[in-house]
Amino acid sequence: KAGVTQTPRYLIKTRGQQVTLSCSPISGHRSVSWYQQTPGQGLQFLFEYFSETQRNKGNFPGRFSGRQFSNSRSEMNVSTLELGDSALYLCASSLSGRGLDFETQYFGPGTRLLVL
Amino acid sequence: QKEVEQDPGPLSVPEGAIVSLNCTYSNSAFQYFMWYRQYSRKGPELLMYTYSSGNKEDGRFTAQVDKSSKYISLFIRDSQPSDSATYLCAMSKAAGNKLTFGGGTRVLVKP
Numbered sequence: 197k198a199g200v201t202q203t204p205r206y207l208i209k210t211r212g213q214q215v216t217l218s219c220s221p222i223s224g225h226r227s228v229s230w231y232q233q234t235p236g237q238g239l240q241f242l243f244e245y246f247s248e249t250q251r252n253k254g255n256f257p258g259r260f261s262g263r264q265f266s267n268s269r270s271e272m273n274v275s276t277l278e279l280g281d282s283a284l285y286l287c288a289s290s291l292s293g294r295g296l297d298f299e300t301q302y303f304g305p306g307t308r309l310l311v312l
Numbered sequence: 313q314k315e316v317e318q319d320p321g322p323l324s325v326p327e328g329a330i331v332s333l334n335c336t337y338s339n340s341a342f343q344y345f346m347w348y349r350q351y352s353r354k355g356p357e358l359l360m361y362t363y364s365s366g367n368k369e370d371g372r373f374t375a376q377v378d379k380s381s382k383y384i385s386l387f388i389r390d391s392q393p394s395d396s397a398t399y400l401c402a403m404s405k406a407a408g409n410k411l412t413f414g415g416g417t418r419v420l421v422k423p
Binding site: 200229231238239240241244252254286288297299302303304305306 | 348353361407411
């Protein structure tokens with residue numbers, strides 16, 4: 197079974213631009229979560245999508261948004277990029293994330309974004 | 313102050329030694345405790361999870377949770393150079409997917 201895939205793997209943007217990152221979950225997984233990883237703040241939860249609906253949200257500004265499609269693929273968008281948005285953006289998928297039982301989250305390799 | 317604190321290391325040990333990692337946390341609502349391993353240029357990979365307090369063993373790995381002290385540990389026995397990675401603790405209040413991570417400890421196992 198293929199793992200979580202993220203595209204692109206590397207991206208360079210300039211301040212003020214916007215960016216869209218893509219995540220394809222493991223086949224059959226319906227929950228997709230996004231995290232930002234930086235040396236200073238570590239791994240921080242951005243948001244989670246299930247059945248095309250945002251179910252959980254972290255403490256990030258509204259410039260960070262996402263969506264999920266009917267095939268469970270997800271995209272996240274960052275508008276008006278700032279230097280501090282330079283980070284590794286990780287996507288993770290799980291079967292349902294319904295919160296009834298523990299489910300392993302499987303992480304993709306991430307998209308490394310550099311904002312100049 | 314961060315909700316989950318973890319010493320960044322690096323922690324350098326000789327091959328075959330026991331690696332001892334730990335995290336402290338401040339939010340008593342955390343119920344699920346996880347350890348992830350992250351190799352360079354890869355995403356984190358779940359090693360173990362524990363619900364509430366107690367110990368859990370899986371091969372060379374042992375996870376311990378002490379909720380009264382808000383302290384969790386991971387021990388790696390008979391460490392190998394392939395164990396060299398960053399180890400992240402993570403916690404959640406429920407079985408859902410909103411995880412709070414520690415900053416990670418970089419571990420180097422020298423042959």
